[in-house]
Amino acid sequence: MKESYIRFIQYVLGAAIVILILLHLSLFTSFIGPGYEEGLSWETVSQRMASPFYDMLYTLLLFALLTHGFIGIRNIIFEYVTNQRTRVIISWTIWIVYIILLIYGMLPIIS
Amino acid sequence: METVKKVTFRIKRWIPEEGKFRIDAFEIPVFRGMTVLEGLIYIKENLDSSLAFRRSCRMATCGICGIIINGKPMLACATQILHLNSDTITLEPLKNLPLVKDLVVDHTPFFEKQRLIKPYIIRQDEGEEYWNPTREYKQTPEEVEEYLQFSYCLTCALCYAACPTSGTNKNYLGPQALMNAYRFIADSRDEGVFIRLDIVDSPDGCWGCHLAGSCSDACPKGVDPALAIQLLRKKVIERDLGYLKTVKGTSLVSPLPHIEGAKRVEPPKFTIRGAKKKAQEILEKYFK
Structure with missing residues (x-):
């Protein structure tokens, strides 16, 4: 994949994260939602996990945060590792860990 | 030229034989309008002829006299000593480039x-x-x-x-x-x-x-x-x-059509034998 595609995804996801985080915080606080105390109770959480809207919201948030974070880690590592072969190995390692964490994060939603 | 004051040049010199830096200090008389490059030339002519540095045009056009002056990369020929407002001026070779000798780096x-x-x-x-x-x-x-x-x-x-x-x-x-x-x-x-x-x-x-x-x-x-x-x-x-x-x-377009009798300026001739042929070969290969 071209470097510019990766960076473009990084920029778009950065903007998406801001919107998703604001939505997430609004739904938990008294601004829209019930407030932190009630929002974190077992009943509310289990109720939300059963809703397709919340499933979609948190899947999107998980995907956006993980992708943005892992692209960022890749960029930082590439600053210090200049050997092309090592970069390819690091890149593959990062994407494998990324997929494992993405699946792990989606387990509550899948189950 | 009337000497305004004396300034100390602390020069961080790369010694290739020893593989390390050495700092030498030189006190030089400064006149109004004197540049850092003129200070270096003064040192080379009067104090230490072994000092190595690069210079050519002395008018901020060739860009070869770049060094680190008081921690900032600057052109030695375009920096006046009195404008630095300091009695001690630190000079270092440019960073991020291989060192050759004293203030000289490999570009x-x-x-x-x-x-x-x-x-x-x-x-x-x-x-x-x-x-x-x-x-x-x-x-x-x-x-x-x-x-x-x-x-x-x-x-x-x-x-x-x-x-x-x-x-x-x-x-x-x-x-x-x-x-x-x-x-x-x-x-x-x-x-x-x-x-x-x-x-x-x-x-x-x-x-x-x-x-x-x-x-x-x-x-x-x-x-x-x-x-x-x-x-x-x-x-x-x-x-x-x-x-x-x-x-x-x-x-x-045709050159300068609005000026009567305008002549085309001839491009410079190739100075290295075979350079034109070589350049043509590269161009043909590249566009194929």
Whole structure:
């Protein structure tokens, strides 16, 4: 994949994260939602996990945060590792860990 | 010249035989308008003839006398000692480049990176006209404005020495090469935009920049390489989104048709034997 595609995804996801985080915080606080105390109770959480809207919201948030974070880690590592072969190995390692964490994060939603 | 005061030059000299730096201090008389380069010449002529430094034009045009003065990359010929407002001036060789001796550094990596981005006009319709030009490229003043600022570069390597990314990543193209890539992309006569965008689109190209801006701060000609790198990123994204489809350079016109009796200026002759043939071979191979 071209470097510019990766960076473009990084920029778009950065903007998406801001919107998703604001939505997430609004739904938990008294601004829209019930407030932190009630929002974190077992009943509310289990109720939300059963809703397709919340499933979609948190899947999107998980995907956006993980992708943005892992692209960022890749960029930082590439600053210090200049050997092309090592970069390819690091890149593959990062994407494998990324997929494992993405699946792990989606387990509550899948189950 | 009347001596205004005495100033101490603390010079961080690279000693290649020992493989380490040594700091020598020299006290020199300063007159009004005296530059750091004149101070170095004074030391070489009167105090220590073994001191090595580079200089040529003495008028901020050749860009070879770049050194670190009081921690900042500057041209020694364009920096007046009295303007530094200090009785002790520290001089060091440029950073991020291999050291040769004392204040002399090897510019080879810097110029190799500049060569990578193909710093010349690329045309698809080049043929006999390229080697034996009879006409000029049409270009409006507005089209010249697009790249004029970036064409003032001296290739002094001050931006390269100031860049923190060039210091940590040896493969990073550096501010000068990236700025030069944009300079030719913005040139309306050029048709090599996709070739150059492919070269700079990498973690070691325009995406390696950390937006520190020290390159623009160090530039003695106000070229602003940091701006050029951002414009280069914009071009790369435009290409990906399909805004840059075909790039057609400006057409050729007869030279100065409005001036009667205007004569074409002959291009300089090749000074190295066989250079023209070699250049033609490279060009033919490249466009095939």
